[in-house]
Amino acid sequence: xxxxxxxxxxxxxxxxxxxxxxxxxxxxxxxxxxxxxxxxxxxxxxxxxxxxxxxxxxxxxxxxxxxxxxxxxxxxxxxxxxxxxxxxxxxxxxxxxxxxxxxxxxxxxxxxxxxxxxxxxxxxxxxxxxxxxxxxxxxxxxxxxxxxxxxxxxxxxxxxxxxxxxxxxxxxxxxxxxxxxxxxxxxxxxxxxxxxxxxxxxxxxxxxxxxxxxxxxxxxxxxxxx
Numbered sequence: 001x002x003x004x005x006x007x008x009x010x011x012x013x014x015x016x017x018x019x020x021x022x023x024x025x026x027x028x029x030x031x032x033x034x035x036x037x038x039x040x041x042x043x044x045x046x047x048x049x050x051x052x053x054x055x056x057x058x059x060x061x062x063x064x065x066x067x068x069x070x071x072x073x074x075x076x077x078x079x080x081x082x083x084x085x086x087x088x089x090x091x092x093x094x095x096x097x098x099x100x101x102x103x104x105x106x107x108x109x110x111x112x113x114x115x116x117x118x119x120x121x122x123x124x125x126x127x128x129x130x131x132x133x134x135x136x137x138x139x140x141x142x143x144x145x146x147x148x149x150x151x152x153x154x155x156x157x158x159x160x161x162x163x164x165x166x167x168x169x170x171x172x173x174x175x176x177x178x179x180x181x182x183x184x185x186x187x188x189x190x191x192x193x194x195x196x197x198x199x200x201x202x203x204x205x206x207x208x209x210x211x212x213x214x215x216x217x218x219x220x221x222x223x224x225x226x
Contacts, residue, residue, distance in 0.1 A: 103119070170188050
């Protein structure tokens with residue numbers, strides 16, 4: 001019984017109408033599962049969600065049609081190489097979902113319906129668990145602090161005592177010049193103390209940076225890189 005789960009319902013490259021319907025139905029079902037996981041706790045566009053639903057069935061159909069035909073397989077590979085994605089760069093998590101959808105389509109196209117269902121459920125569950133556990137995400141309460149100081153101010157160590165007083169964690173992220181080199185802008189990743197007053201913290205910082213611009217905001221989400 002367990003071995004039949006990993007066996008193909010197609011033999012010798014031949015398939016019937018019922019087998020094609022089964023593999024297509026499983027492909028769409030797995031695509032719905034993958035798209036549903038992508039939509040959970042993750043910003044996913046309508047276009048990407050629809051793509052993840054349909055992609056396994058499309059790949060499955062291609063594999064079924066070229067099964068056993070090397071010439072057709074080479075021709076299809078050449079046609080697929082002409083495809084270009086001209087939208088905004090995708091995140092690593094979205095690219096993973098597309099690869100999973102393609103792998104499911106390959107499995108169902110070869111008749112391995114059990115493998116497609118098993119790995120869709122397994123990898124989708126792991127993916128959902130990583131999202132719920134916030135694996136790899138920044139710590140709760142982390143903010144970005146930006147302080148502008150004049151060029152004649154020796155800012156190294158100038159604010160450390162205030163950081164120790166009002167922050168639970170701080171880390172220098174970037175220091176750059178601005179306004180034709182007449183000002184410095186210091187960026188830090190910080191986590192304020194729960195009992196600290198943000199207003200008092202900013203007021204004390206303004207007294208030391210010459211009352212120039214100071215901002216304290218949430219971490220901005222940047223594009224993932226692989």
